[in-house]
Amino acid sequence: MNRFVAAERALRTAAPHELLDAVRRVLTEQYAAVSVELFLADYGLTVLQPVSVLPHTMEPISVHNSAAGRAFGSQEPYAESVRDDLARLHLPVTVRGDRLGVLSVTLPDGEQAQGSLAELSDVAQVLAHEVVVAERDTDVYMQARRKNRLTLAAEMQWQLLPGRSCARPEYELGAQLEPAYAIFGDNFDWSATADHLMLYVTNGMGEGIEASLLTNLAISALRNARRAGLSLADQAALADQAVYAHYRGSSYLSVLMLDFELATGRVSVVDAGSPRMLRLRDGAVERVELEAQLPLGMFDETDYGSQELCAEPGDRLVFVSDGVYGVSSPEGEAYGDAALVRAIQATRLLPAAEVPRAILRELTGHRGQSASDDDALVVCLDWLGR
Numbered sequence: 001m002n003r004f005v006a007a008e009r010a011l012r013t014a015a016p017h018e019l020l021d022a023v024r025r026v027l028t029e030q031y032a033a034v035s036v037e038l039f040l041a042d043y044g045l046t047v048l049q050p051v052s053v054l055p056h057t058m059e060p061i062s063v064h065n066s067a068a069g070r071a072f073g074s075q076e077p078y079a080e081s082v083r084d085d086l087a088r089l090h091l092p093v094t095v096r097g098d099r100l101g102v103l104s105v106t107l108p109d110g111e112q113a114q115g116s117l118a119e120l121s122d123v124a125q126v127l128a129h130e131v132v133v134a135e136r137d138t139d140v141y142m143q144a145r146r147k148n149r150l151t152l153a154a155e156m157q158w159q160l161l162p163g164r165s166c167a168r169p170e171y172e173l174g175a176q177l178e179p180a181y182a183i184f185g186d187n188f189d190w191s192a193t194a195d196h197l198m199l200y201v202t203n204g205m206g207e208g209i210e211a212s213l214l215t216n217l218a219i220s221a222l223r224n225a226r227r228a229g230l231s232l233a234d235q236a237a238l239a240d241q242a243v244y245a246h247y248r249g250s251s252y253l254s255v256l257m258l259d260f261e262l263a264t265g266r267v268s269v270v271d272a273g274s275p276r277m278l279r280l281r282d283g284a285v286e287r288v289e290l291e292a293q294l295p296l297g298m299f300d301e302t303d304y305g306s307q308e309l310c311a312e313p314g315d316r317l318v319f320v321s322d323g324v325y326g327v328s329s330p331e332g333e334a335y336g337d338a339a340l341v342r343a344i345q346a347t348r349l350l351p352a353a354e355v356p357r358a359i360l361r362e363l364t365g366h367r368g369q370s371a372s373d374d375d376a377l378v379v380c381l382d383w384l385g386r
């Protein structure tokens with residue numbers, strides 16, 4: 001049995017809470033590793049939290065100015081010289097474009113490290129898959145992601161999300177919510193088939209548990225309709241009925257719904273409310289004006305219609321909630337479209353997964369305070385086409 005197969009088997013047969021022990025043991029035996037550490041990105045994407053014996057026995061590592069953070073941001077392995085006789089490899093732990101964290105492996109010499117780089121990168125990918133599967137049966141990895149305690153509303157919202165990034169040959173997606181540990185009702189969701197990508201950007205209403213419950217109801221109704229094979233407009237109508245039946249118009253929420261045809265770039269859109277869409281094409285940023293329709297659940301039996309757009313290879317689409325474009329500075333100046341255009345231009349060289357966090361950092365500077373009074377949601381989609 002070759003050593004990669006041994007590592008893969010060790011991870012696939014390990015108990016859910018023992019993945020780190022399994023990868024440490026097999027990398028020590030098969031690759032002569034001196035040390036092995038697993039770091040997972042926290043909910044705010046500011047630090048890499050160590051997965052160690054709980055409570056944590058190691059300090060978090062900055063995403064922005066560390067060797068492990070460099071591997072996480074670039075999504076490329078990074079080799080660090082520790083001493084003349086030791087080299088440390090930082091390997092992205094990523095599954096289908098969803099960036100989970102970094103596996104750091106210290107090896108006894110640089111030549112061995114370089115010779116093992118490709119295999120160890122594959123081991124890190126297998127580990128990523130196993131972490132995602134293990135989270136069904138253990139809280140170890142979700143606990144490790146927490147720099148602070150989540151509010152109950154935030155706990156509900158993070159459980160509802162599909163991930164924070166995703167990649168396929170036709171597109172790359174990235175999304176982030178703030179305040180990460182105390183979000184209310186903003187949400188994003190996506191689902192892909194062989195031929196389509198469906199993307200939903202939700203601007204929640206209310207605060208705390210009530211906002212989270214409202215969003216949970218609407219997203220569950222949209223998923224139910226989507227999984228029944230209904231069109232985008234019919235999905236909106238079904239979710240609208242579900243929300244109205246429960247709240248009778250006292251609460252409602254805004255959703256921007258998009259269905260991308262992967263082969264052609266044709267996009268069906270239902271704009272049921274306030275999330276905004278901006279497009280970077282050929283170096284220029286413009287707001288995409290859509291046919292506004294009523295939010296979900298405002299009135300009984302609302303009819304929804306879809307409109308058609310076309311995404312071209314190279315397009316970058318950025319979606320934001322009102323917690324972004326409506327935020328005011330200490331002087332009362334709204335962030336607005338002009339500031340958004342500047343932020344999108346400033347981040348044009350970043351990969352899609354990095355863009356939301358960069359725009360939200362810019363927003364914090366405009367707001368003049370770290371704490372936000374409202375959810376802020378940014379989703380970035382790079383359309384590559386076939």
